[in-house]
Amino acid sequence: MERIPILQMGNFLLVTIQVDMHDQLALTLQDDLSERISRTSARGVLIDISALDMVDSFIGRMIGTISGLSKIMDAQTVLVGMQPAVAITLVELGLTLPGVSTALNVERGMKLLQDRVREQ
């Protein structure tokens, strides 16, 4: 089955979405991530969507769910690399991703995750 790879780097899990996802693929990623957080006791999840040229309400909901479930499992989620056109469209669509932390790029996202985990 088609899957989006999840990489582990120390305490963190990294996901780079590089394909035009159909809905099932998004749901599989959601399940895989929760399973990996549990198995690895990861403290943070970084999701890079810089290659995505569209985020619709389904993908938006998946991002919100991942962020929520990781919080419950004692991990932080940071979403990075959203393209400007995607951000404008999301707001107009009515999706402001409440509760989801974002950073402009991977470097800043990693720093945000490290700071958060250190604070705890």
Next chain:
Amino acid sequence: MTVRSSGSQPIQIEQDVVLARQMARKLAQECGMRLIDLTKLVTAVSELARNTMVYGGGGDMDWQILDEDARTGLRLVFRDEGPGILDIKLAMTDGWTSGSGLGLGLTGAKRLVEEFELDTEPGKGTRITITRWT
């Protein structure tokens, strides 16, 4: 107004929603649409194509590239022969959903395009026409 070219894309399974998005992107590029307008259109297509598949039980996306005076437009028609929408006012309410979504599909898609026309009849199906001009 003249039709420069036209075609159709079936929407039956999840992968067809991805194909409909990619088709819309290609057509919007052909129309010379700006990146932001293109992104909005493709996002609207994703919402409407998913509705056609999930709620309409499958259908088609018909497309037309239109020329009018100095402008070019992309018109897309999503049609299905599903159960139709019983309460249009309710369906066009932000946050309302009959399924498991966020309830942003129809209303969100409407906000993302310039022209939006909804034609539905209970038991007969739904037809949504959207147009974006360059």
